[in-house]
Amino acid sequence: MFIKEKGIQMQKHYIVAGSSSGIGAELTHKLLSAGHKVTGISRREVSGFSGDYTHIQADLADLTTTLPKIEGVVDGVVYAPGSITLKPFRSLSLNDFQNELNINLFGAIKTIQTFLPNLKLSEQASIVLFSTVAVSIGMPYHASIASAKGAVEGLTRSLAAELAPKIRVNAIAPSLTDTPLAAKLLSTQEKAEASAKRHPLGRVGTAGDIASAAEFLLGENSTWITGQIIPVDGGMSSVKLM
Ligand SMILES: NC(=O)c1ccc[n+]([C@@H]2O[C@H](COP(=O)([O-])OP(=O)(O)OC[C@H]3O[C@@H](n4cnc5c(N)ncnc54)[C@H](OP(=O)(O)O)[C@@H]3O)[C@@H](O)[C@H]2O)c1
Numbered sequence: 001m002f003i004k005e006k007g008i009q010m011q012k013h014y015i016v017a018g019s020s021s022g023i024g025a026e027l028t029h030k031l032l033s034a035g036h037k038v039t040g041i042s043r044r045e046v047s048g049f050s051g052d053y054t055h056i057q058a059d060l061a062d063l064t065t066t067l068p069k070i071e072g073v074v075d076g077v078v079y080a081p082g083s084i085t086l087k088p089f090r091s092l093s094l095n096d097f098q099n100e101l102n103i104n105l106f107g108a109i110k111t112i113q114t115f116l117p118n119l120k121l122s123e124q125a126s127i128v129l130f131s132t133v134a135v136s137i138g139m140p141y142h143a144s145i146a147s148a149k150g151a152v153e154g155l156t157r158s159l160a161a162e163l164a165p166k167i168r169v170n171a172i173a174p175s176l177t178d179t180p181l182a183a184k185l186l187s188t189q190e191k192a193e194a195s196a197k198r199h200p201l202g203r204v205g206t207a208g209d210i211a212s213a214a215e216f217l218l219g220e221n222s223t224w225i226t227g228q229i230i231p232v233d234g235g236m237s238s239v240k241l242m
Contacts, residue, residue, distance in 0.1 A: 011052075013073060014218060017041040017060060017111050018080030019049075022179030023130075026211035027078060028053070031218075039070065041111070042081075060107030061099070067114040074118035076218040078128045079108040083148075084181055086141040100148035104130075108152060112159070119167050126218045127163075129156050131173040133233045149173075153229050160227030168226035170217050175233035177205035200235030 014031050018024030019040025031038050032051030040049075041056045058065050060081055083103050085096060108129055119125040131149040134142040153171060160169040176182055176195050186192045186204065196203045213232045216222050231237045 011035055011037060012075035012218075013037040013039070014076040014078065015039050015041065015074055015111070015115055016078045016080065017107070018078075018082075019055070020044045020046045022080070022181055023174075023177065023207045023210045023214070024078065024080035026207035027080070027214050030211055030215050034215075039074075041067070060111065061103040063102060063106060065110070067110065069114065070118060072118065073121040074115050074125070075122045076126045076128065077112055077115050077119065078214055078218070079111050080130055080214075081107055082130055082132075082181065083145060084185070085144050087144070088141055089143045092144050096144050097147060100144045101151065104145075104148040105151045105155065108155065122166075124220070124223060125167040126222070127159065127167060127169040128214045128217045129169070129171040131156075131171045131229055133173050133175040133231060133237050135173060136229075136231065136237045156229060157227045164226060168217075168223070170222075170225060170228045170230060172210060172213050172217070173229050173231045173233065173237070174205055174210050175199060175231075175236040177207065177210055179207050198236070199233070200239040200241050203234065205232065205234060 014036055016024050016028050016038055019028040020042035028038050028040055028049060032049055032053055037052040039054045039056060041058055043059050045055045045057055058067055081103055083100055085100060112127060129152050131153050132145060134146045135150045135153055156169055156171040163169060176185060178186055186195060210232050213230060
């Protein structure tokens with residue numbers, strides 16, 4: 001238990017799949033600095049987290065991977081692994097579609113199923129998944145990722161219904177965000193400027209922009225929100241400048 005400003009707040013335990021990089025790493029820092037316990041999952045174990053941090057090494061895209069069961073209450077599961085495979089439809093193999101499903105959908109299902117018994121022990125649990133702006137607006141070369149993330153959106157709404165009222169389930173749909181995943185798309189000044197200009201708010205996202213939304217969805221200020229796909233996209237999906 002720890003003191004936070006006014007009153008006493010219980011320490012929560014969150015699972016963050018994809019804690020080693022980008023949005024998941026930023027979120028892990030935020031949760032640890034707020035005094036929470038975090039169990040991170042990724043293929044690489046990175047140093048630099050201070051606080052109550054434990055790591056599980058696992059390849060979540062491998063359908064044969066089994067995650068270890070843990071004891072006790074888990075208050076939230078965030079599934080951040082993902083991919084950006086941009087190819088013309090004619091060049092996409094069924095294998096490409098399968099790979100996108102493995103990391104974006106099946107890894108999430110495996111993670112949620114593993115920790116569901118722990119989530120059920122929480123007074124108020126929350127699951128946060130990641131989609132992409134490319135599901136709500138069609139974008140060329142996004143067929144494989146949009147298909148997989150569309151499935152994640154279906155999973156989000158379906159689980160929100162099935163797990164209500166005790167467990168909330170939401171997804172965040174970011175637009176282009178400056179993380180290692182998007183490095184190739186932002187690798188030159190020209191690309192970075194063109195990407196910034198495409199967004200009504202005049203810039204691409206930061207890991208902090210998206211992690212803040214995930215932290216909100218985990219926490220006590222969002223307890224009446226479930227089954228939502230929340231765009232955090234600089235206005236990309238809903239605003240067109242003249
Ligand atoms: N960045 C964007 O522009 C953007 C846009 C729309 C949606 N999104 C979505 O936002 C989410 C977070 O993306 P990000 O930009 O933060 O990505 P990122 O920087 O690449 O981080 C991904 C995290 O997932 C882990 N991961 C990847 N493959 C894994 C595997 N097979 N098994 C276990 N862990 C794995 C990575 O760790 P290891 O490599 O150590 O395993 C890393 O910790 C993703 O779902 C992505 O699709 C991102």
